Amino acid sequence: MATSKTNRKFDKVLVANRGEIAVRIIQGLKEMGLGTVAVYSEADRTALHVLMADEAVFIGESPATESYLVADRILAAAAETAAGAIHPGYGFLAENGPFSRQVEEAGLIFIGPTAESMEVMGDKLASRRKMRSSGIPVVPGTDEAVTDPEVAVGIAEKIGYPVLLKASAGGGGKGMRIVRESGEMASALRQTMGEARSAFGNDAIFVEKYIEDPKHIEVQVLGDGQGNVIHVFERECSVQRRHQKVIEESPSPSLTPELRMRICEAAVQTAEAIDYRGAGTVEFILAPDGEFYFLEMNTRLQVEHPVTEMVTGTDLVHAMVKIALGEGICYRQEDLRQQGWALEFRLYAEDPGKNFAPSIGRIESMTVPQGPGVRLDTGVYEGYDVPIHYDPMLAKLIVWGEDRQQAIARSRRVLREFTLHGPGHNLPFHLWALEQPSFLDGSYTTHFVENEFDPADWLPKLDDGQAEALVAATALFEALRRSGVKAGTEGRDCSPRNWRLNALRSMTGNK
Amino acid sequence: MKKRYILNYDDNQHGAIVARDGAETMVQVDGGDLTQVNFRPVLNGKAISIRFGGRLHLIHLSNADGNGSVKATISGRPVSLTVMDELRAQALESLGDVTESGTIAADIPGLVVQIKVTVGQVVHKGEPVIVVEAMKMQNELAASTSGTVIEIPVTEGDSVNPGDPLVIIEPEPGV
Numbered sequence A: 001m002a003t004s005k006t007n008r009k010f011d012k013v014l015v016a017n018r019g020e021i022a023v024r025i026i027q028g029l030k031e032m033g034l035g036t037v038a039v040y041s042e043a044d045r046t047a048l049h050v051l052m053a054d055e056a057v058f059i060g061e062s063p064a065t066e067s068y069l070v071a072d073r074i075l076a077a078a079a080e081t082a083a084g085a086i087h088p089g090y091g092f093l094a095e096n097g098p099f100s101r102q103v104e105e106a107g108l109i110f111i112g113p114t115a116e117s118m119e120v121m122g123d124k125l126a127s128r129r130k131m132r133s134s135g136i137p138v139v140p141g142t143d144e145a146v147t148d149p150e151v152a153v154g155i156a157e158k159i160g161y162p163v164l165l166k167a168s169a170g171g172g173g174k175g176m177r178i179v180r181e182s183g184e185m186a187s188a189l190r191q192t193m194g195e196a197r198s199a200f201g202n203d204a205i206f207v208e209k210y211i212e213d214p215k216h217i218e219v220q221v222l223g224d225g226q227g228n229v230i231h232v233f234e235r236e237c238s239v240q241r242r243h244q245k246v247i248e249e250s251p252s253p254s255l256t257p258e259l260r261m262r263i264c265e266a267a268v269q270t271a272e273a274i275d276y277r278g279a280g281t282v283e284f285i286l287a288p289d290g291e292f293y294f295l296e297m298n299t300r301l302q303v304e305h306p307v308t309e310m311v312t313g314t315d316l317v318h319a320m321v322k323i324a325l326g327e328g329i330c331y332r333q334e335d336l337r338q339q340g341w342a343l344e345f346r347l348y349a350e351d352p353g354k355n356f357a358p359s360i361g362r363i364e365s366m367t368v369p370q371g372p373g374v375r376l377d378t379g380v381y382e383g384y385d386v387p388i389h390y391d392p393m394l395a396k397l398i399v400w401g402e403d404r405q406q407a408i409a410r411s412r413r414v415l416r417e418f419t420l421h422g423p424g425h426n427l428p429f430h431l432w433a434l435e436q437p438s439f440l441d442g443s444y445t446t447h448f449v450e451n452e453f454d455p456a457d458w459l460p461k462l463d464d465g466q467a468e469a470l471v472a473a474t475a476l477f478e479a480l481r482r483s484g485v486k487a488g489t490e491g492r493d494c495s496p497r498n499w500r501l502n503a504l505r506s507m508t509g510n511k
Numbered sequence B: 001m002k003k004r005y006i007l008n009y010d011d012n013q014h015g016a017i018v019a020r021d022g023a024e025t026m027v028q029v030d031g032g033d034l035t036q037v038n039f040r041p042v043l044n045g046k047a048i049s050i051r052f053g054g055r056l057h058l059i060h061l062s063n064a065d066g067n068g069s070v071k072a073t074i075s076g077r078p079v080s081l082t083v084m085d086e087l088r089a090q091a092l093e094s095l096g097d098v099t100e101s102g103t104i105a106a107d108i109p110g111l112v113v114q115i116k117v118t119v120g121q122v123v124h125k126g127e128p129v130i131v132v133e134a135m136k137m138q139n140e141l142a143a144s145t146s147g148t149v150i151e152i153p154v155t156e157g158d159s160v161n162p163g164d165p166l167v168i169i170e171p172e173p174g175v
Helices: A002-007 A019-031 A048-052 A071-081 A097-105 A115-122 A124-133 A149-159 A182-200 A257-273 A305-312 A316-324 A404-417 A427-433 A448-452 A464-489 A496-508 B086-093
Strands: A012-015 A035-041 A055-060 A085-087 A163-171 A174-179 A205-209 A215-224 A229-241 A244-250 A277-286 A292-298 A341-348 A365-367 A374-378 A393-401 A419-421 B002-009 B012-021 B024-029 B038-042 B047-052 B055-062 B069-074 B077-085 B103-105 B110-115 B128-134 B137-142 B147-151 B165-171
Touching: A012 A019, A012 A071, A019 A035, A019 A048, A019 A316, A019 A374, A019 A393, A035 A048, A035 A071, A055 A071, A071 A097, A085 A316, A097 A115, A115 A124, A115 A277, A115 A292, A124 A163, A124 A257, A124 A292, A149 A163, A149 A182, A149 A205, A163 A182, A174 A182, A182 A205, A182 B137, A215 A257, A215 A292, A215 A316, A229 A257, A229 A305, A229 A448, A244 A305, A244 A427, A257 A277, A257 A292, A277 A316, A305 A316, A305 A341, A305 A374, A305 A393, A341 A404, A341 A427, A365 B055, A393 A404, A404 A427, A419 B055, A419 B069, A427 B077, A464 B002, A464 B012, A464 B024, A464 B038, A464 B047, A464 B055, A464 B069, A464 B077, B002 B086, B077 B086, B128 B165
Parallel strands: A012 A035, A012 A085, A035 A055
Antiparallel strands: A163 A174, A163 A205, A215 A229, A215 A277, A229 A244, A244 A341, A277 A292, A341 A393, A365 A419, A374 A393, B002 B012, B002 B077, B012 B024, B038 B047, B047 B055, B055 B069, B069 B077, B103 B165, B110 B128, B128 B137, B147 B165
8 A cells, every 4th residue: 555655646637538527527636736638639629628728639630539539649648748647537438448558557547447447347248247246136138249130039038028238338328229029129239239339349239138117326436446445325317318317316216225225335345346446336227126236337437426426525536536646535434424415417419309319509608507506517618619529418517405305496496597509408308307297206217208208298388478578589689680780781880799789779778 | 660570489470560769669479569668688688688577587599590590598498489570471471381302301410321222212201211420329310201212412421411411202192
C-alpha cells in the first residue's frame, strides 16, 4: 500500500471523453486543484468540454472511430501535454481493457479499474460465468456466442420465449433486442450483430431469458483495488426506451429496507470477487416476485451517478481520483446515509412522438431553470450545433427533494421552466412521465414506456387560456419580426437584433 | 396597421389579427374581441411575456428559418407552428390537396448502411426499404406507399441530409 501511494501521483489529468461527462469530470478535477486536458474531434472544436479545459488537443476526424476511440491518439495527447493520468468517463474507451493496459504501460495512471476487471465484466459471457461461480444469482441463458439464427431459435425454445439478444461487448443499452417468437429471430439477430459490430467492434451475441415486468436496480460501489469495497446505495433505472435509461432515481421506490440491504451486500460481494478498484455499478434485475439477478457490472462512472451524489452528499469523481492517487476510499460505509430523494432526467435530442428518433440542429435558445435542489450536468450551450456523430444525450437534469413527493413536484416545476429551442428533445416526455399513475406510485417497470406511452397522445395539454395566449403571442412575434425586416430595408441599421429591438420599441411603446 | 394571420399547430387552425393604434397594440384571436394586450418582449427578444385570460404567460419563441415556421414553448410544452398571412393562406388553399408521395426521404442526417430494394421491385406500404444509421442507431425506413421502385438516388455508404430522397416509389394503388 505504501509503495502504491508514492508511485501514484499526478497533477494533471487528460479527460478522454466529450459531452456532459467530460465537463463534469473537468469540473471535479478543477475543484481538486488538478490541471485538465480535453481532447476533441473535428466536430467538437467548439464543444463545451474543450472550452472549459486548461488545455485541449485535437485528436482526429469526427467519427469516434477516428478520434475518441483511437487509443494511440489519446496517449499521444497525454504525452504532448505531460498529463499524468487519464479519466475515461463512460462509453468510448472507458471499459476497454487493452486501452487501460496501454495507459499503465505508458507510465500513466488510469482512473478506473484494472484491465482484468474490465475484461471479466466487459465480456458479459465471462461475467455470467464468474458470478455464477461466486454464488451470485444470474438470469437463465447461454454462456456461448451465437451467430446462426437457427441455433438462437433452438436456445430460445429451450429456455422459453421471450428472450433477449445481447451483445457480449455491449453496454449503455446498445446492441440489445427482445425476441418474442421464432419468426423475429433472423432479422433481430442480424440487426443486433450489425449494431454491435459498429458500436463495439465485436459482434458476439448471446441469448438470455427475458424477465417479464422487471425492475432495473443498480448499486453504486467504490473499491480501492486492495480488497476493500463499500456501496453507496442503489438507483432505480426502470424508465427506459429502446433499453436505454431515460429517468433514474435514488432511492428505489421498490425496495424494502431488508431487500435494500441484501441487494447492496450482493453488489459489494460482486466487486470483492474481482478486487475492484474505482467507482463501479452492479446492475440487477428485480423480478415481480422479489427475486433479483445479477445482470452486469459497469466498470466505470455511470451516466446516472449524480442521483447517488445528491442523496448521499458524496462526490464520486473526487472519490475516483483519490482512489487513483492511492489514497484509498474517502468514505466509510457507516458514515453513508440516503437523505431525501433524487430524480435524474436525461435530456436527449430526439423526438418522442416519432419513435424517439434522434434529432439534431443548433441550440437556438436554452433557458435553464434554477432554484433549490436543481442540478444540470450539460455538454451544450446556446448557439452550439449538436453533431450527428455521437450519442444524442445533451444534458442531465437532476432534482432533489426531501422525499419522493417533493422531488416529483419540484421536477414538474423545473421541467416547465426549462426551454430548449433547436433540435427536437424529450423534455415534455419527462412531464408526461411525471403524470403517469404507475410512475407516481413507484410500481413502474422497464415496460413503462411501451405499455403507457402513446405517440399520438402524450404531449401535455394546453388549457384554453394558454392556447389563446400562444396564438396571440405568436402572431405578435411574427408581426414584430416582419415589420422589423421592412425597417431594415429602409436603410436603418439592419442587423437582426437592432431591427428587432426597433420594431419592438415602436410596437410596445417602450423607449 | 392591421395584419391578419393564419396559424397552424397540432392539426388545429387559428386566426389572429394584430392591430396597432398609436402606442396601443390590439389582438383578436379566433374571431373573439379585438382587445388591447399587455405584452413585453423579454430575454433578449427570445420570449414574450403576455397577460392573457387574467394571468401572465411567459412564451419562448424562435423563428430559425426566417419563414413562417415558429417554435414556441409554453409551460414546458413545445409547440411547432406555421404562420401565414391571410393572402398566402388563401393562395395555398386554392392549389388543392397533394397526392401521397412515393418518395422516402431522410428525416435526419446519417449514413446509408443498407438498401433493401432494387429498381423495378414491387413493394408494399410499410415494407422496410432502406436502413440509415445515425447516432449509432440503425433506423429502418419503410415504404410510404405501395408501388414500384423507380429510382434509388443513393448507394450504401452515402451520407445523407434531412430531405434527401432515398428511394422513389411510383404509387400503384392496386399493388
